[in-house]
Amino acid sequence: MTQATTDPITREASPAISAGTGTELIRIMILIRQFELAMVELYQRNLIPGFIHPAIGEEAVHAGVQGHLRTLDHVAATHRGHGQALAKGVDPNRMMAEVLGRRDGLLGGVAGSLHIGDWATNCLPASPLVGGNIATMTGVALAHKDARDGGVAVAYFGDGAVNRGSFHEALNLGSLWKLPIVYAVIDNGWAISVPRTASTAGNFLDRAKGYGMYGEVVDGKELHSTYAAAGRAVDRAREGSGPTLLVFDCPRGYGHEEGDAQEYRPREDYRAAAARDPIQLAVTELIEAGLLDEGQLQGIREDVDRVVREAVEFGLASPQPDPQAAFDFVRPSQNASLR
Amino acid sequence: MSDTFTVREAIIEAMDEELALDATVFLMGQDVGAMGGNFATTRGLLGKYGPDRVRDTPISEDAMVGTALGAAIAGRRPIVEVMFSSFLGCCMDEICNHMSQIHYVSRGLAVPRMTLRTVNVFGRSSGCHHSGRPEAWLMHLPGLVVVAPSGPADTKALLKYSIRSDDPVVFIENAMLYGESGPRGPEGETIPFGQAAVVREGTDITILTYSGGVRRALAAARAVQSKGVSAEVLDLRSLAPLDIPAILSSVAKTRRVIALGEDVRTAGVGAELVALVSEHLHSDLFAAPVRIAAADTPVPFSPVLEEAIAPSSAKLIETVLRMVGEGSGQRV
Numbered sequence: 001m002t003q004a005t006t007d008p009i010t011r012e013a014s015p016a017i018s019a020g021t022g023t024e025l026i027r028i029m030i031l032i033r034q035f036e037l038a039m040v041e042l043y044q045r046n047l048i049p050g051f052i053h054p055a056i057g058e059e060a061v062h063a064g065v066q067g068h069l070r071t072l073d074h075v076a077a078t079h080r081g082h083g084q085a086l087a088k089g090v091d092p093n094r095m096m097a098e099v100l101g102r103r104d105g106l107l108g109g110v111a112g113s114l115h116i117g118d119w120a121t122n123c124l125p126a127s128p129l130v131g132g133n134i135a136t137m138t139g140v141a142l143a144h145k146d147a148r149d150g151g152v153a154v155a156y157f158g159d160g161a162v163n164r165g166s167f168h169e170a171l172n173l174g175s176l177w178k179l180p181i182v183y184a185v186i187d188n189g190w191a192i193s194v195p196r197t198a199s200t201a202g203n204f205l206d207r208a209k210g211y212g213m214y215g216e217v218v219d220g221k222e223l224h225s226t227y228a229a230a231g232r233a234v235d236r237a238r239e240g241s242g243p244t245l246l247v248f249d250c251p252r253g254y255g256h257e258e259g260d261a262q263e264y265r266p267r268e269d270y271r272a273a274a275a276r277d278p279i280q281l282a283v284t285e286l287i288e289a290g291l292l293d294e295g296q297l298q299g300i301r302e303d304v305d306r307v308v309r310e311a312v313e314f315g316l317a318s319p320q321p322d323p324q325a326a327f328d329f330v331r332p333s334q335n336a337s338l339r
Numbered sequence: 340m341s342d343t344f345t346v347r348e349a350i351i352e353a354m355d356e357e358l359a360l361d362a363t364v365f366l367m368g369q370d371v372g373a374m375g376g377n378f379a380t381t382r383g384l385l386g387k388y389g390p391d392r393v394r395d396t397p398i399s400e401d402a403m404v405g406t407a408l409g410a411a412i413a414g415r416r417p418i419v420e421v422m423f424s425s426f427l428g429c430c431m432d433e434i435c436n437h438m439s440q441i442h443y444v445s446r447g448l449a450v451p452r453m454t455l456r457t458v459n460v461f462g463r464s465s466g467c468h469h470s471g472r473p474e475a476w477l478m479h480l481p482g483l484v485v486v487a488p489s490g491p492a493d494t495k496a497l498l499k500y501s502i503r504s505d506d507p508v509v510f511i512e513n514a515m516l517y518g519e520s521g522p523r524g525p526e527g528e529t530i531p532f533g534q535a536a537v538v539r540e541g542t543d544i545t546i547l548t549y550s551g552g553v554r555r556a557l558a559a560a561r562a563v564q565s566k567g568v569s570a571e572v573l574d575l576r577s578l579a580p581l582d583i584p585a586i587l588s589s590v591a592k593t594r595r596v597i598a599l600g601e602d603v604r605t606a607g608v609g610a611e612l613v614a615l616v617s618e619h620l621h622s623d624l625f626a627a628p629v630r631i632a633a634a635d636t637p638v639p640f641s642p643v644l645e646e647a648i649a650p651s652s653a654k655l656i657e658t659v660l661r662m663v664g665e666g667s668g669q670r671v
Contacts, residue, residue, distance in 0.1 A: 074413065107446045119448040124412065129436055135402045136437060139409020139417075146365070146391065146415060153409075166432070169402030176397070329447045330481050332505035333532070 015231035017067070017224060022291035025067055025223060027300045029059035029279050032083040034308045035092055039082065039099055039113075042312065043258050049101050052113045053080040053257045057221065060278035061186055061248045062087035064226025065154060068234040071122060074140045075154040079128030080186075081116050084156050089121040092307055093314035102318035109321040110329075130191075131161030134170040134183065141174065141181035141237075152237045153181045159247075160191030162207065163200060171245065175213040178242035182233045185245065186220060188252035189273075193264040208245035220248030223282040251276075347517040349495035350380045350456075354418060357502040358388050361416060364502060367394040367403060368420030368456075377422050378458060378517055400430035404455060408438050408507075411453040418502060421457040424511060425471030438507045439482035451507035454498070459487075460514040461551060461601045461638065462645060470638035470645075472602035474549075477509050478579045478611065484532050485579040487511040489553035492524035493536065493576055500529040508532075513550045535582035537589065541571035543663045544595040547586060547612050549575040552599045552650070559655040568663050578608060583615065590616050594625040595662045599650060604632035626662040631655055 017025065036054045043052050055062075058080070066087035069075070077084040085095060090106065098105030099113045106118050107125070117125030124140070127133040137155035144151035161167055162185065174181050185204065189196050208215025214236065218229040226248060233244035253274025255262050262270055286292035328334075344352070357364050366384060368376075372395040375382035385393040396403050400421055407419035421427060427434065434455070441449045459472050477485045484506045488494045494512070501508040538553060539560050546556040553574045560570035573589050575581065590596045596616050598609035609630035616628050634648040 107444065107448075110446060111444050115444045117445055117448070119445070125441060125445040125449060127437065129432070132432075132436065135405020135433060136409040136412070136441075138402065139406035139411070140413040141409070142406055143410040143413030143415045146410070147413075166401045166405060169397075169399035170405065172397060173399060173402045173406060329443050329445075331484065332442050332447070332450055332452070332507075333484075 015228055017227050017286070017291060019291045021067055022286045022289075023296055023300065025063040025227065026279075026282055026286060026292060026297070027304065028063040028066060028087050029223070029282060030300055030304045031092070031307065032059045032062060032086050033279055034304050035086060035096070035311065036082055038308050038312050039096070040258055042100065047316070048099055048113070050112055050114070051257050051259075052099065054254060055080045055083040057253045057274065057278060058186055058188070058250050059083055060223040060226045060282060061184070061220045061250060064223055065182070065184060065230040065234075067227050068231050069152070069154070072149065073152045073154065074122045074124055074137065075156065076124040076133035076137050077116055077126035078133070078156050078158060079114050079126070080158070081126040081156070082113065085116045085118065085123045085126070088123040090116070090118040090123050092311040094118075096311040096315035097318040100315045100318070101321070102315060103321045104314070104318035108325055110325070131157055131164035131166050133157070134161065134164075135166050138170040138174045138179060138181060141179035141243075142177065144180050145177070150238060151180065152234055153179075154184055155181060156184045156186060158191070159185055159187040159189065159196050159200065161185070162204065171207075171211045171213065171243070174243040175211045178240065180237035180240070181243045182230070182237055183243055183245045185247045186250055187247050188250050190252050190256065190265070192256045204245060204247045213243050213245055215245040215247070217247040217249055220250030221276050221278040221281060223278065224285060343520045343522055344491050345518055345520045346491045346494050346512070347378070347380055349491040350498060350512065351382055351384070353495045353498035353502070354381070354384060355387065357499055358384065358392060363414065363416045364418065365392040365394065365415060366418045366420065367396050367407060369396055369398055369422050371395060371420055376420070378514055380512070380517070381420070400426050401433055404430040404433035404438065407453050407455070408433065408441065408451055411451050412441065412449040416452050416502065418454045418456060421455060423469045423471060424457040424459050424473050425468050427457060427471065427473050427476075431476075434477070434483070434509070435480050439480040442507070443482055450505050452505045454501045454508045454510055456510045456512060458512045458514050459550065459601070461633070462515055462649065464640055464642055464645060465638075466640045467637040472600075472633070474511060474578055474602055475607045475611075478608065482507065483579060484508040484577065485511065486532065486577045487513070487550040488576050489513070489516060489519075489550055489574055490521045491519065492521060492528070493530060493574070496524055496528040496530040497576060500531055503529065504532070506532070511550065515551055519554075530576070532577045533580035533582050535576055535585040536574045537571060537585075538574045539570070539572040541569040541593065543569045543593055544597065544659055545571045545573060545589045545593045546597050546599050546659075547573050547575060548599040549578060549608070551601045555650065555652060555655060556599055559652055559659060562652070562656050563659050566660060568659060570659055581615070586612065586615065587619050590620055591623060594623055596624070596628045597655070597658060597662070598628065598630050599655065600632045601650060602632055603635055604630055605635050607632050626665050629658055629662065631658060
């Protein structure tokens with residue numbers, strides 16, 4: 001499905017990246033990348049139970065969206081959610097401990113990689129069910145609207161989710177009630193082994209149009225595009241103009257999950273996708289625009305390496321959970337005194 | 340205000356009072372606004388609280404329940420009405436994967452303070468897609484509170500408690516009971532979850548039941564009284580959590596038990612009750628515990644056919660008499 005980038009909003013409104021923002025956004029992108037590479041290594045050493053879904057190649061989306069969010073705003077991550085959470089400001093140490101299933105994890109090892117969440121940064125516990133957080137985030141947006149607090153909700157999901165009933169029900173409701181929400185589709189082109197061309201009829205913009213909301217497809221690997229489009233969508237939500245279906249075109253360069261050899265897919269296809277690296281693109285662009293210099297970049301890389309090294313050390317040093325923790329928090333009234 | 344009121348009035352009053360008390364409470368559902376509810380259980384609320392707090396929704400159960408949950412964890416206190424409990428099938432993902440689990444997986448950070456009201460309809464020729472009795476599905480979801488009261492005072496007090504509670508509650512009403520009337524409870528009364536009520540005291544046998552089963556049990560208890568049999572009827576009121584001490588204490592006294600429900604028999608509510616009693620009191624029982632429930636079939640339309648699968652009063656009475664006769668004074 002080839003889609004032209006259609007932008008119903010005037011381009012003059014596009015926010016451009018400023019100098020201070022540029023260094024912060026590139027730092028987020030590099031942090032996400034290095035964190036995930038460290039996580040993959042731990043996984044390959046059999047230190048992470050279960051399975052993990054790296055988002056390598058999606059960093060420009062997370063950083064571009066985060067560039068417009070406040071702490072008060074909520075995001076909900078997906079099964080491929082480490083980057084979405086790190087961008088929102090989730091503590092890397094406690095997140096690594098969570099992925100490792102340890103006691104000091106964000107959620108005590110109950111959640112793992114699939115349900116990453118953190119209240120301090122309003123990153124709601126992710127639902128790894130495809131499309132599982134779209135309706136919930138629509139409700140979060142309703143709460144922001146009713147509370148008139150100016151808050152915005154961002155529901156991340158993949159292109160695989162657009163064929164779930166909850167996507168359609170929630171988009172209808174979100175648009176009908178003009179809720180402050182961004183429906184952020186990270187379109188990596190694949191639902192595990194099924195390409196979008198074999199799963200999805202029509203195109204995303206028509207779906208947005210069908211629900212009477214703004215829709216926009218942008219290059220998800222170019223930071224300036226993700227930043228500008230997310231800015232328009234978040235502003236629209238914040239000023240009470242309702243939701244946007246914001247589609248980040250972001251071809252998947254790697255397997256669905258760590259260990260997926262992608263034998264169902266032509267090698268040149270994923271190699272080409274992987275070769276277009278959003279971090280390289282952003283670095284080149286920011287340097288050319290004079291928003292970043294080599295010295296700053298070096299400083300960011302060193303700082304991120306230290307943060308990630310510490311996160312791995314913190315995670316591995318954290319003890320296993322107390323088995324008794326499995327019985328806590330089943331029902332709010334059960335643990336009322338703990339809140 | 341009259342001394343008695345109906346279950347329908349109890350529901351309206353409970354929501355009215357809680358909407359008035361707490362500005363974060365709001366109601367959403369299909370036809371809850373101008374129409375006043377498919378069963379007239381939201382009558383008058385739109386006029387009083389306006390469309391932001393009494394929201395009509397599209398026919399989108401998935402989005403309704405998911406949106407209520409999201410609003411709840413972001414600080415509101417929603418009541419979401421799903422018009423028939425059969426329709427829970429349309430939003431079961433939101434209930435079983437999200438509403439019941441988000442508190443656990445978030446270690447208590449996301450508080451699903453919401454009440455999902457829905458309605459069982461059985462015995463009203465509604466056909467198989469409007470005659471759900473999903474209580475056993477819901478009891479199988481750790482984290483969820485499942486409430487299914489019978490009389491008006493209990494209904495009001497439990498609904499008020501549900502709305503105030505931080506628990507995710509499925510509040511199961513029964514369309515056959517909306518017109519039932521009964522005495523008012525004390526002003527402002529709430530009843531916590533997990534508290535059963537002895538609605539009739541007896542010494543020979545305990546009938547454990549809830550919702551529409553209560554009046555069936557009371558009718559049978561009155562019928563066997565003339566034969567000298569004293570049946571105790573326990574209205575469970577909440578199915579999750581169950582009032583285990585009240586159940587065991589009644590059965591320990593009578594030493595015979597029937598679990599009566601209008602749900603499907605296999606793996607139904609009665610199966611859990613019988614297992615519970617057997618585990619704790621097996622050697623004290625005078626007769627093997629019995630489940631009486633609806634047959635393992637979908638619900639047919641014709642009144643004759645629907646009655647054929649219902650837990651019949653004849654069978655209930657006969658079973659009570661057999662069990663009491665069999666076990667008179669000696670262990671089985």
